[in-house]
Every structure is written in structure tokens, then in C-alpha cells.
Amino acid sequence: MNQKNRLEQGGRLNRTKPIRFWYDNKGYEGYAGDTLASALLANGVNLIGRSFKYHRPRGIFSAGSEEPNALVQLEKGAYTEPNRRATEVELYEGLTACSQNCWPSVNFDIGAINSVLSRLFPAGFYYKTFMWPQSLWMTYEKFIRKAAGLGVSPMEPDPDSYDKTYAHCDVLVVGGGPAGIQATLAAGKVGARVMLVDEKNVFGGSLLSDNVEINGISTQEWIDQQLNELRKLENVTLLNRTTLTGYYDYNFLVANQRVNEHLGSNQSGNAPKERLWKIRAKQVVLATGAIERPLVFADNDRPGVMLANAIRTYIHRFGVLPGKEITILTNNDSAYYTALDATEAGAKVVIVDIRHNPGGELFEKAEQAGIKFITNSTITGIDYAKGKIRQVEIMQLDGDGQGVTGSKSQLPCDLVGVSGGWTPTVHLYSQAKGKLKFLDDKHCFVADTETPNKLNQNNPSFSVGACHANYGLRDCLIKGFDAGKSAAQAVGFETTEITSEISCNEPESAPIRPLWILPCDHPVGKGKKKHFHELHNDSTVADIELAAREGFESVEHVKRYTTTGMGTDQGKTSNLNALSVLSNLRNTSIPAVGTTTFRPPFTPLTLGSIVGQERRELFLQKRKTAMHPWHDRNGAVYEDVGDWKRPFYFPTHNESMHDAVQRECLAVRNSSGLLDASTLGKIDLQGRDVSKLLNLLYTNAWSKLAPGKCRYGLMLNEHGMVFDDGVTTCLKENHYHMTTTSGGAARVMSWVEEWLQTEWPDMEVYATSVTEQWAVASLNGPNSRKILEKLTDHPIDDESFPFMSMREMNIADIPARVFRISFTGELAFEINVPARYGLALWEAVIQAGKEFDITPYGTEAMHVLRAERGFIIVGQDTDGTVTPMDLGMDWIVSKKKGDFFGRRSFVRSDTARERRKRLVGILTEDPNIVLPEGAHLVEKLKDKPPMDMIGHITSSYMSPNVGRSIAMALVKDGFNRKGQSFHVPLIDGSSQKVTLTDPVFIDT
């Protein structure tokens, strides 16, 4: 295969394992160990995509997670993933990727017209242009979304599986470079539980891009040695391919592990594609390294412009030399390493150093290697054509570096390496509310770990190595070890014994020239050439100047106005340069400009990883009653009530829902029906003070409820509004059985407990949730007694078992509590049995009822039947703004018993006011019309909304027993308007005439 930029040797690759992959429908070959980016570069491909706004061609800019340009659409169909960084995607057999944001192709892209028209697309363009008229936004939006944006999201369900796991450790080390490895070793050796996470497939960090010697051995040997030692320690967990994405309060951290993506989408097997780690660490050592800072010069976004250190990474880690003739543009010494290594790898290198008189050890080395220097100069233009850089234009800088002088010279090259020094990766520390401080000598922000920080005291952490601006290797190794020691010590481990011997040769670096925005032959931002400080979102220096000119001077405003740092790379390579521009404009220092806040995730997380296994069947738990198997066997259609699966209706012979519900409703009133009422909330209350508590919880009086008697009650909150209802029964002295709505069970339980524990701890009441301990079959209808008589010897005539009472008896030989209460208005028995007998009870009642055509009915028939009698459903006919008086239920509010929750609120001016919305019945003029619930009532009908509304429909059904449609509504001053007619306008433009009535449609 023709990997024309692949070096003969070098790189952490398995050259015996060639890998075939497809990019933009063309086949290529790389090696195991490659990333997509390194493999593409090896094959001489460097035009990867089109930019976000101007559709300018873009190439690979970096070799890591900071990549702003090389975003690709990975894989196809259900496996496809947009916006993947080619620099992070590991190569696997058959990998398929394509470029994004270009049409019809990356080489010829129609959207590039935006680049020609760029003067029409200044910062804030969308805000300004498409704001008005608002009604047209919908029209614009479609085109804007198509023109902008990045990749395409998959349209099919994700076939991969994902997982989550939790971990606790003494010391979490983030970053597996020299400092991180040393920290892990120090803390691990003394016995601390240590986790080391690193985003790359291999540990080593910056050492992977290096070729120095540590303790007399090569970097790779040193890494292997350390890892071997770490692997021997059982208390150390090493997680590669794991990105620490979020650092939250109290040392809670989230990391995403790419478990087997590198094997390819079809190889996943049983292992998850990704695993989300939720880690609680006692101490955190941040050794996240640094990201090279670009220089901002004319047309610096051309494919072939690359971070200098990335070139070095491609040489050492991947055995790829991305260019043959390399121009290095730098303001510091670190790019000299790249120049030296590229020269050794066979490239012709010229260094354009913006410093006047670079010197020192490294400079001398470079000169000895025959590298040509052009000093006090900058690149003022790039000759780019047909996807390649042909030459760059060089000019001399003037005195303060704000302009250029002299004549242009041309320098042929095919690759430009840029280096503006380093930016410590402080994202995580900042996420954790840690304060940053600006180092004037090093021109960067680092974690301010020395000053006690009020906002950060729950996140004890160490910041070490390049992420703390300690760029020297020896420094990283020693300080990393010390940080690991200190972290273990802080957790409580004895660390005096251990030491680490380090020797490595490092040349001294000469000082940086603090200049990042480089001039060209026309004023920056005024001519044809563009100075991009932010590649990802196509933001230029001119955009920041415009923002500042228009008064958006605060860094937070500039960020939003220019979208700097708002791309999926979160401005890893652009933030500090944006601050430089802004500080120049405002004539102040960078720390005075301030920074924006870094927020999680450090790199984008997939939704799959966040969701984990909680999807499809496992998305939400399903609660099923004991009778559920019977419902399943008999074709029940279910309704979700809270987490419960309740039978909605039981269709027979392909019945429609309407037909089934009508049949069920008639059966209950004409003979008998059976409802699974197991989901009702049930609370067992015991103790001396239960009746005292009930008097506070309910509006009516409970002191005199005798054993065996039941009572219905309304529960109010302190606002005086109804929030639950149910029947509570005195089982015996000081022992009660409370029922609540199905959906309100937990709420009521919590309400009861909170009062007992916090307000009246001296009250003797024990509340126990028994919802799931009892299965309930509610037998309703005129024949229900006849059916029950077949199943028990206990007398159940009206006299021995009157309405609103409870008897314990055996039903079908099952010990049961039977309640004579009714939610249909018919003769009814609610049979409670221990849940394990629920199914047996249900089957026995069905069997016994056969001769009476007993009909199982679901929640919809239950709703219709109760509405026929004007019984309310809390949460349907009430909405948290409804008092018992609004419901016409004054009868249940005790005037004599003293205080109860919400009582004082009855006399609040708003609660006591006339003309509140009251619950009334509604009859449509046309008896066949069933109004939609939620429809509004109006006095005066107009052609179109808005109309003055006086209330809304809360319940609405076709009632077979009444023989017409019925509805309930909350209507302003409803009680005084009964008999009056109003209109209900509907969404299709039609309207119905309705009359207000009493909400009781069947009175027995």
C-alpha cells in the first residue's frame, strides 16, 4: 500500500498488522496503533472537512482531543456518529468515515460561497439578520440549519450497548503522562487505592511524542517499566481510553471509557461500547498536561497548518512525517524539538522565529543540524491551492511586532508547524469551581491551589506537571511523584519511606516572545486574509474587534457574540488567543479581562453513554399487581398510572376501546363488574395518637370512628387545596388502614412521615406503607352480594355488614379484609387479601361470578362510572388550586373539630372570594359529542382566539348508563350559573353549546 508519508521505522505501531479503512468512499491502509488522523496523514490526505461558517477547507490541526478541525462522520446507518475527532478515533479493520459539512464533496463545496461573501457574515450575523420579522424565522431556520452545523445524527436506534459503573478511590490521578504515572506510583506504593485515567489508548502522555532518555533508558522503556510496576499493585486501577469529562462537587468525577470501540462496530460482542464511570475520590491529582497554543497569522486555517508538537507526535507515536518541506513558525523554543526531530526524520525544515535573537542550547543544536532560521519575521500569507500549501510568504516584523516592514520573500513548503507556547489544561480544576491564577512569566492560567478557595473546599485537588505550567520533564517527574505522595498522605497513608530517583538531560529553554496575533501586509481584519483565533466556529480576530466595537467588551459577551470557545472543542486551542485579542483591544492585561468558565464535559459525551442501560425495557420500572398474569391472559390493554401497569379496558372480539368501555360500564350497573384496585396507596397506621393525626390530615372529624368503620376524607395542604383523598378504616383501637390515590401513595406517606418526625415527634404513630402487601379486587354492581355469598360463610347482608364498614372474613378460603365502600355508587365490596393470594382471589371471584356475567373492567370504565355519580378524581378534577368548597364538598369540612392542615387558608382573601372556579356538570347540546378534556368554556364566542375563558373541562365521557355524553368542568362562579349555556370552542374551529348542571348524573 502507498502510505507515502509513513516513515521506515518508529511509532508505537504494529506494522505486521495492516488495517484497511475507508474515507470518503476511498480505500486506504494504516497500521494497528494508528488513529484515523495519523493513517490519513500517512496516506497524504489532509483535507478533512469544511469549516462551520465559511465552508473553508480544513485539515488536521492537532494530534489529540483539542482538535478543532478534523471532525468526521464515523460509520454509517445505525452506527453512525457525527463530529468525531479523527485525531481520537483509533483505526480498526473496515473503519468507514466521511467528511462533514460539505456538499457535494469536500473538494468542491457549494457552501464555500460563504467564504467569498464573508463580509456579509460578520459576528452576530444570524442574531442581527434573522431576528426580524419574527414570523419568518421558521423559514430562515431551515436553511440556516442546513448551511451551518456539523455532522448528521443517526436516524435509527443505537444498536450498541452502554454501561455505567461506580467507583470509589483514595486518589484519582487524571492524566497518564510522566507526572500522572509518577503520582500513581507514589500513592500506589504506600497502599492507597489509586485510579489512573487517561484519554488515549496508551499511557505515556507527552512522552509518546518525545525521544529523550529517562534514567538512561528510552521513554518507551521507561513507560513500560513504570506500568509493569503499577500493574503489580492490586490497589491500582489503570483506565486507558478513558476521558475524565466532568469534575463536580465533593470530588465527584465522571469519566467515559471507550471499552471496545477500537475493535470496530461489528465486534462489540457482549461488552459495552462505552462505560461511564462515576467516581468519588478522596483526593484528586490533576496531571492533565498542556495544549500547544497556536499563533494567529494570516490565513492560518489552511490545511497543512498544524500545531508544531502535533508534527512531533505524528513522527514519534505514529511514524508519520506529514510534510517534506516544513516551515515552523514559533515564538518559543519548544518548536525546536519538532524541527530537530523532523529534520532527523528526513524533512527539510526552516524555522521562522518571531523573536529577534533566539539563542541558547536548543538553538545551537538546531543550527548544528543545519536548520535554517529566519528571525524577527512572520508568515504573512499562505499560497494554498488544490488542497495543498505550495509556499508561504515571509516578512520582517517591525519594532513592537504590531506590523511588518521590508519586502516579502517566498518560502516553499508543504507543511507549517506553529507554536505559541503552551496552555495548561485547567478545564477540570475550573469545572470544580477552583480559582485560576495567571502566571505573568509563563503567560497562562494555572490552578490556584495555594490560596484557600471558599468555592472549592469540597474538592481537594493537586495540580501538577504541564497543567501547572511545569513544562520541564524532570520537574514533571519529581513533582508528580510528590503530588502522589501528598495526596496519599492527605488520605492518611504513611509516605515517608518512598522516594524516586530521576535523571534526565534537558536543555534550558530561552524565553518566549509574548506575541500571538501576528500582523500581515494589511491591517488585521481589514483585508482579504483572515486571522482565525478560533478554527472550530470560524471566528476571526476581526469578529472580536467588531464585538468590542459594538460594546460587547465583557469576555462572557464576546464569547457568546463571536461563539468563540463554543464549539465541540470548547476552545481548547483558541481561548487564550481570544483573551489576548480582547486584552489588546481593551488595553489591559489578560487576568483583568478574565476567563469564561469551563464546563463539563471536557470532550463531548455520547448520549448512549449517559443513558447506559436505562433504555427500552429498562428505561422505567414497571409495577405489576398480583392479578397481572390474568390481565395478560385476558387481553387487557394497559394504562400507565404512576409506574403501575393498570388494565385500561378488556376488549373482547376485536372490540374498539369505545365499545369495550361502554360494555364494561353497562355490565357494572346492570349486573356485576370486577376492578383490580391493588394499586391504591395503602398505609398502615398504628399508635395511641393516630386519630389525633387523622384529624389534622383530613378535613372531617375522626375521633369517633369506631372499629370496623370506614370514612372518606379529603387531604389538604396548608394552602387549603385538595391534594389527595381516600377511605380510612379503623381496624381496631389505635390501628387504622388508610388508602390514598394510586399516584399519590408515596406523596402522602412522605407527608405523614414529615409531620410526625419534624413537628410532632412526641406523637405515637407508626406509619407503614403496605400498598404492595395487599391485593385488592373491587366487586361492584347489583349482583355483587350474590357473587360474594358464594365465596364466604360470613354474613354480608346490609344489617350485619353495612355500607362504610369493614369485616374480616375468608373469601374463597383466603383470609381477607372486605370493605363495603363504593367508587361506582353501586353495591360494592373491596376485597383485600395478602398480595400473594391476589391472583387466586381474582380467579375465584371471576369463577363465582360467571353465572352473573361478571365483567372485568379497567380504569376507563372506572372513570366513567364515578363521573356518572359525580365523584371526583384528585389530580384530574383538581389541580392544586381547588378547595373542598370549590368542589361543592363543604359537607366534608368540619366546622367544629378544631385545626387541620389548610383550614386557616380558607379565610385567606383569595380562597374565600366569591366567583372562584367551581366544579360543575356539563351537558352538551348534542348528546353524541364528547368534549375533549382541557377544552375551555367561553361566554362570548369570537371568530378566533383569544377569547375570554371562564373555565375548562376536567372530565368528559360518553356514558352508556346516562345515555349521552357527560362532563365535569371547573367554571368561574359555576354554582350560580347552573342552567346557563356557554360555548366550548374547539381546536378545529368549531364550537359546542353546553349547559351547566349539577355534576351528579345518576342519583340513586
Added chain:
Amino acid sequence: MLIIECPWCGKRDQTEFSCHGEAHIARPLNTEELSEEEWGDYVFFRKNPKGLHYERWVHAHGCRRWFNVARNTLSDHIHGSYKPGETPPTIDTQEVSQ
């Protein structure tokens, strides 16, 4: 995510708890005698301080007991938790206000 100390179970993850708002609001004994303002204060008005806040929490997915927490709403630092009826921990208010 916070770590909260349940006075009965010890330090646990925030996900085990839920917050029920401001603590130390006693239910008035003489509700009938209260003015509209006094009752309104009790029902509707809660403190929303930047800084030290005494809150009521419940160990909902644990022992289901209620207790109080002194938390700094700005830094999320928890100064301590204590059982209902216990005296709140003494807190250096100068430290909090910084």
C-alpha cells in the same frame, strides 16, 4: 454532587436524599389568631440566602428519616447535619460570609 451526612446512617451520596426546603419553620399553634400576613409568611415565604442556609433533608432512599443540614448555598459546603430538635451547629458566620 454533595456528600451528606445522615445523622443515623452516616455519609452518603446526595442521590439518596431529597431536600424539603428551609428548616426550623414551626407550624403555628394558634392558626385562627394569625393575621393574613403572619399566616402568609408561614405558608408561602421562605428564605433564599446566598450563603448559610438551614435546610430540611430526608434520607429518602435510606432510613427515611428527616434531619437538618447547614449548607452554604454559594459554595455547597455543608457545615454539618443534625437531628430534628437538636441545636444547629455553631458556625463562624464570618467564614461563611466571605
